[in-house]
Structure formats: structure tokens, C-alpha cells
Amino acid sequence: MDIKEIIQPENLVHKRTPLMTDATLSYCPGCGHGTAHHLVMEVIEEMGIQQDTIGIAPVGCSVLAYDFMDIDMSQAAHGRAPAVATGIKRLWPEKYVFTYQGDGDLAAIGTAETIHACNRGENIVIIFINNGIYGMTGGQMAPTTLEGMKSSTTPYGRDAKQMGHPLKITELVAQLPGTYYVTRQAVHKAGNVRKTRKAIMKAFEVQRDKKGLAFVEIVSNCNSGWKMTPNESNEWMEEHMFPFYPLGDIKVEGKIVKDLLKELM
Amino acid sequence: MGEIQLMKGNEAVAEAAIRAGLDAYFGYPITPQSEVLEYLTLQRPEERTGMVVLQAESEIAAINMVYGAAGTGKKVMTSSSSPGISLKMEGISYIAGAELPCLIVNVVRGGPGLGTIQPSQADYFQATKGGGHGDYRLLVLAPASVQEMADFVDKGMELAFKYRNPVMILSDGLIGQMMEKVELPQQKERVTEFDPSWATTGKTPDRERNIITSLNLDPEKQYEHNMKLQEKYARMKEDVMYETFDCDDAEFLLVAYGSSARICQKAVNVARSRGKKLGLLRPITLFPFPTEIIAKLSRQVKGILSAELNAGQMVEDVRLAVNGRIPVYHYGTPGGKIYSPDDILKAIDEKLMGGY
Ligand SMILES: Cc1ncc(C[n+]2csc(CCOP(=O)(O)OP(=O)(O)O)c2C)c(N)n1
Ligand code: SF4
Ligand SMILES: [Mg+2]
Numbered sequence: 001m002d003i004k005e006i007i008q009p010e011n012l013v014h015k016r017t018p019l020m021t022d023a024t025l026s027y028c029p030g031c032g033h034g035t036a037h038h039l040v041m042e043v044i045e046e047m048g049i050q051q052d053t054i055g056i057a058p059v060g061c062s063v064l065a066y067d068f069m070d071i072d073m074s075q076a077a078h079g080r081a082p083a084v085a086t087g088i089k090r091l092w093p094e095k096y097v098f099t100y101q102g103d104g105d106l107a108a109i110g111t112a113e114t115i116h117a118c119n120r121g122e123n124i125v126i127i128f129i130n131n132g133i134y135g136m137t138g139g140q141m142a143p144t145t146l147e148g149m150k151s152s153t154t155p156y157g158r159d160a161k162q163m164g165h166p167l168k169i170t171e172l173v174a175q176l177p178g179t180y181y182v183t184r185q186a187v188h189k190a191g192n193v194r195k196t197r198k199a200i201m202k203a204f205e206v207q208r209d210k211k212g213l214a215f216v217e218i219v220s221n222c223n224s225g226w227k228m229t230p231n232e233s234n235e236w237m238e239e240h241m242f243p244f245y246p247l248g249d250i251k252v253e254g255k256i257v258k259d260l261l262k263e264l265m
Numbered sequence: 266m267g268e269i270q271l272m273k274g275n276e277a278v279a280e281a282a283i284r285a286g287l288d289a290y291f292g293y294p295i296t297p298q299s300e301v302l303e304y305l306t307l308q309r310p311e312e313r314t315g316m317v318v319l320q321a322e323s324e325i326a327a328i329n330m331v332y333g334a335a336g337t338g339k340k341v342m343t344s345s346s347s348p349g350i351s352l353k354m355e356g357i358s359y360i361a362g363a364e365l366p367c368l369i370v371n372v373v374r375g376g377p378g379l380g381t382i383q384p385s386q387a388d389y390f391q392a393t394k395g396g397g398h399g400d401y402r403l404l405v406l407a408p409a410s411v412q413e414m415a416d417f418v419d420k421g422m423e424l425a426f427k428y429r430n431p432v433m434i435l436s437d438g439l440i441g442q443m444m445e446k447v448e449l450p451q452q453k454e455r456v457t458e459f460d461p462s463w464a465t466t467g468k469t470p471d472r473e474r475n476i477i478t479s480l481n482l483d484p485e486k487q488y489e490h491n492m493k494l495q496e497k498y499a500r501m502k503e504d505v506m507y508e509t510f511d512c513d514d515a516e517f518l519l520v521a522y523g524s525s526a527r528i529c530q531k532a533v534n535v536a537r538s539r540g541k542k543l544g545l546l547r548p549i550t551l552f553p554f555p556t557e558i559i560a561k562l563s564r565q566v567k568g569i570l571s572a573e574l575n576a577g578q579m580v581e582d583v584r585l586a587v588n589g590r591i592p593v594y595h596y597g598t599p600g601g602k603i604y605s606p607d608d609i610l611k612a613i614d615e616k617l618m619g620g621y
Binding site: 050051052053054056057063064066070071072073074075076077080083084085086087088090091092095112113116 | 288289291317319321322323325326327329330331332333334335336337339341355356359363464465466467468469470474475476477478479480
């Protein structure tokens with residue numbers, strides 16, 4: 001069989017969504033950001049809501065998300081994406097609004113905006129990329145950096161006594177009445193990609209049905225910031241990140257489905 | 266004649282916002298401007314016109330809600346007082362950089378820091394020189410009455426859209442809190458159809474996606490963008506506004522804006538009744554600054570006194586306009602203390618007129 005025979009429509013298992021532009025992704029090879037971008041765009045394509053969707057790009061590695069996503073977008077100041085999304089959604093209640101934010105953006109400088117948008121039950125989707133580090137600025141400690149984890153500002157490992165504990169912001173927002181769907185996923189393996197795609201779809205459906213805020217955390221790698229090869233970083237993520245940030249739904253249809261106290265320990 | 270009411274300046278701004286057909290207000294309480302949000306929530310603007318009113322969790326959140334909402338192409342505003350405006354400055358810089366129209370009301374109080382809740386004009390520099398980071402300017406309107414608090418909402422919004430630039434109403438605790446008769450504008454319809462060519466309205470197949478951003482990593486592009494902004498700020502000159510009182514035959518000139526201008530107007534009346542040829546120039550736009558008229562008057566008068574409720578800020582712009590031709594002095598009381606017309610007259614005698 002030559003290649004021409006293989007590339008037939010009936011053999012198509014995956015197609016690149018036209019909602020991703022032709023611009024070359026600015027992400028490091030192996031980084032999870034690109035996969036997460038594709039999934040959000042695939043969902044928007046499948047739901048047929050490109051004309052009705054407005055995205056918010058944060059400050060972080062994904063600051064240029066609007067170069068890659070073929071939808072109307074607004075860039076936001078560091079941490080303020082949920083407030084920017086609130087402003088847009090309040091004026092376009094019939095449109096879909098989502099933020100795409102890193103852990104430094106969402107859980108450090110933007111904690112107040114995150115908590116209050118969740119608490120008001122703003123009818124938006126938040127896609128939260130937790131890579132345990134400040135990727136863009138060169139690998140400094142993030143609120144989510146694990147205990148003992150090295151970064152450029154915790155060169156001897158994060159000492160919780162001195163630098164505080166890693167923050168499980170997702171478990172935190174799940175407890176607020178305004179969140180309707182809260183989940184934690186990953187995108188490093190095909191199986192996880194499928195689950196994350198479903199989760200993002202569900203999140204946009206929650207918005208469509210005006211049920212409240214849908215919050216999708218994606219635990220992801222930052223091979224550059226972690227100073228590992230892409231493969232090493234994924235293995236390290238499974239071994240160290242997932243035990244502390246366990247994957248799965250946390251809140252479904254407004255009800256917490258996990259023993260949060262245990263998770264928060 | 267429109268409907269007449271007795272209102273506080275802050276209430277007049279709020280009522281005018283509804284009547285100007287604004288789409289949204291986002292704010293956070295702070296004295297001496299909390300009445301704006303209180304009045305708006307009491308009025309149920311969502312029922313009157315469909316206007317959105319939301320109390321944000323902070324001034325930072327409020328200005329970023331404005332940024333997002335302004336990006337949709339609709340008419341939005343926020344208000345605050347000095348410490349809150351300082352918090353908004355990052356957002357204002359982003360709004361200016363992304364060239365979004367919006368209205369920001371600052372009911373100034375005394376500083377620095379938590380300062381005092383008394384009226385002040387100490388935020389002149391912050392308002393007229395940009396305030397946040399980067400080379401940008403706001404178009405700044407300075408009301409001197411409750412009537413102008415009401416009138417400048419629609420006017421400000423019009424200018425904001427004309428230039429796609431944030432406009433600030435620089436008021437103070439005196440104008441915000443005092444009650445005066447005000448003729449309210451007619452109710453305008455909220456415009457639901459508008460130009461979506463640059464706004465985040467949802468990408469349709471017939472156009473490229475719209476992006477609201479202030480980011481240009483390429484220095485060449487950022488340079489181009491900055492030059493375009495500078496050209497726009499220069500163009501704003503065509504909207505310069507000011508008022509003159511008794512300037513025709515004046516030998517000495519007061520320059521004052523906002524509540525200080527009210528006090529100075531009284532001082533001019535008293536001086537004239539004593540036969541002294543004093544005039545007053547009241548800048549209404551602080552940026553663009555009425556440089557030309559001041560330069561012109563500096564060829565006529567013998568000296569100028571810039572009277573401000575601060576330690577001397579606008580006086581620098583007056584001196585630039587005068588360019589050394591005649592002496593320019595400052596008189597002011599920083600920190601929330603208000604001077605009287607008598608204080609002004611005394612300052613004029615001491616600084617300007619000598620034994621006159
Ligand atoms: C007000 C402000 N403070 C700091 C920065 C610098 N800065 C840019 S990105 C970033 C951290 C981003 O980390 P994260 O949100 O985790 O995103 P990632 O790059 O890891 O995806 C910081 C601190 C900034 N741009 N603005
Ligand atoms: S620095 Fe980290 S988060 Fe940023 S693109 Fe590279 S791998 Fe991804
Ligand atoms: Mg990060």
C-alpha cells in the first residue's frame with residue numbers, strides 16, 4: 001500500500017481542526033499547551049459555536065493563544081482573565097466566553113478574580129493549565145509547585161515552611177456554590193486527551209445550559225521549566241504531580257463527587 | 266428644558282450614565298464616590314434601559330471588567346476615588362494600549378496613601394500624564410459643577426469613541442458630594458447595533474478574527490503602534506475646551522479647574538468689585554491642555570497664579586505654555602484642605618500684584 005491509498009477519507013481517524021490557525025505554535029516541543037489549545041478549538045468546532053465564542057488569553061506562555069485560535073479573543077492583564085471574561089459575558093450573555101490560564105496567572109496573582117468569578121457563578125468556562133511552574137518567565141516557583149520541587153527561585157527545592165504549601169485551587173473553587181462542573185484532567189497520553197476533550201465539551205455545555213461556571217484543570221508538563229526531556233517530564237508528572245493533583249471529576253452537576261477533605265490533605 | 270433635579274455630583278454622574286444609554290458600569294465602593302454605585306443599584310438600570318451594573322471584588326477586577334466589556338464595542342464606565350484609581354492604573358494602561366473606549370470617573374480625595382476623604386486635586390499628574398506604565402494619555406475632563414458631572418458622561422463617551430481611548434472625568438470630593446440644581450439630559454436609547462469591525466463580537470466567516478491586545482513583541486511594531494498613539498493624542502487638540510471669565514481687559518490671571526475654579530470665580534468677582542483687573546481661565550479639558558489660550562493671554566497679563574488644591578501640579582503645564590514670558594506662581598493647599606476666595610485674594614496680593 002502506498003501513502004496515497006492510505007490517506008483516504010474513510011481511513012481518517014483524526015483531523016486537524018480548521019479553528020487552529022496556520023501560525024507555528026510558540027510552545028516548546030513536548031509542551032502540553034499545544035494539545036490543550038487543539039482540544040478547546042475542536043470542541044468549539046464540533047459545537048459549531050465559532051461565531052459565538054470569545055476567548056481570553058492570559059499572561060503566561062499562552063499569552064499569544066490568539067495567534068493560534070481562529071476566534072475573537074481578548075488578551076488580559078496577568079491574573080485578570082476571569083474579570084475580563086465577566087465583563088464580556090455580562091454584555092454578551094448569549095455568547096460563549098472562556099479563559100485559558102496558567103497556574104501563576106490563575107492561582108497566584110489572579111486568585112481574587114478566580115475565586116470571585118467562581119463564587120458569582122459567572123456563566124463562563126475556565127481552562128486552567130497547571131504545570132507547577134512559571135513557564136514563561138523562565139521556571140520560577142508557582143503557587144502549585146510541589147514541596148521539594150526545584151525551580152529557579154527554589155533552587156534547593158520548595159520548603160513549605162518558608163515558601164508556603166502548594167495550592168489546590170481547584171479543590172478550593174469546587175466548594176463554591178457558583179461552580180457547576182469542576183474537573184482535573186491531563187493531555188500527555190491519548191487516553192487522557194480523549195477524556196479532556198469530553199470534559200471541555202461538557203464545560204461548554206454547562207455554559208450553553210446556563211448552569212454556572214465550569215472549571216477544567218489540565219495538569220500539564222513544562223519540560224523546559226522542569227529542565228527535563230519531554231518524555232522525562234511526562235513520567236515525572238505521573239509520578240509526582242498526579243498523586244498530589246489526582247485526575248478525575250471533582251464536582252459534577254453542582255455536587256462534589258470526591259472526598260475533598262482527603263484530597264486537600 | 267429638561268427635567269430639573271437637586272442632586273449630588275455623584276448621583277448626577279450615575280443618572281447621566283443611565284440616560285446616556287451606557288451598557289455597563291463596574292465599580293467598587295470608596296468614599297467620596299460610593300453614591301455612584303449606590304444610586305445605580307437603587308435605580309434598577311437593568312429594567313430602565315438594560316444597563317448592566319456590577320459591584321466587583323476590587324478596583325482591579327472592576328477595571329478589567331471594563332476592559333473586557335469595552336472590547337465588545339459597547340459603552341462602559343467605572344468610577345472610583347484616588348486610592349482605587351491607583352489600583353486601576355495597570356488596567357487603564359492596557360485599555361489605552363489596546364485602544365478601547367471607556368469612561369473612568371475619579372472623585373479625587375487627598376493623598377498620598379490612604380490620605381483623607383476630603384476633596385483634593387492632587388491626582389492631576391496621574392490623570393494628565395498617563396498614570397500607569399507606558400507612553401499613553403487619557404483625555405481628561407474637569408467638571409466644576411454638578412451640571413457638568415452629568416453633561417460630561419455623554420460628552421466623555423462620545424470622545425472616548427471618537428478617539429478609541431479611555432476618557433477620565435477628573436472630579437473631586439467637593440463636586441461629587443455637593444448638591445446643586447441639575448438639568449438632566451434626555452434618555453438616550455441603548456445602541457444595540459454597532460460597528461463590530463474591531464470588537465469581540467464573535468468571528469463570522471466574512472471577516473478575520475478580532476483581537477483585543479496591547480502586546481506587540483516586535484519592537485518595530487510596538488514603535489509603530491506608539492507613534493500612532495502619539496499622533497492620536499496630538500489630534501485631541503481639536504477638542505480642547507476652556508472657559509474665560511473677565512479675561513478681556515485682565516492684567517492678572519488666575520488659572521484654575523474644577524472646584525478650585527468655583528472658588529477662584531468668586532475671588533475674581535470680589536477683586537473686580539475692588540477695581541482690580543483680575544481674570545480667570547478655567548481649563549475644562551486638562552488633557553488636551555489649553556496651551557494656546559494661556560500662551561496668548563501671557564502676552565496680555567503681567568502675571569499668572571495657578572490655584573490648585575494640591576502642592577503644585579497644573580502650574581507646570583501653565584509654565585510650559587507661558588514659556589518664561591511672565592511670572593507664573595502656584596497657590597494651593599494639599600492634603601484635603603480647601604482654600605477660600607479670601608485666601609486666593611491674599612495670595613494674589615502677595616505673589617502677583619505686590620503693592621497693586
Ligand atoms: C503584573 C505582572 N507581573 C508579572 C509578570 C511577569 N510574568 C509573565 S508570565 C508570568 C508567570 C506565568 O506563569 P503561569 O501562569 O503559570 O503560565 P505558564 O507560563 O506556566 O503557562 C509572570 C510572573 C507580568 N507580565 N505582569
Ligand atoms: S516554557 Fe514550559 S509551559 Fe512554556 S512553552 Fe515551554 S514547556 Fe510549555
Ligand atoms: Mg504555569
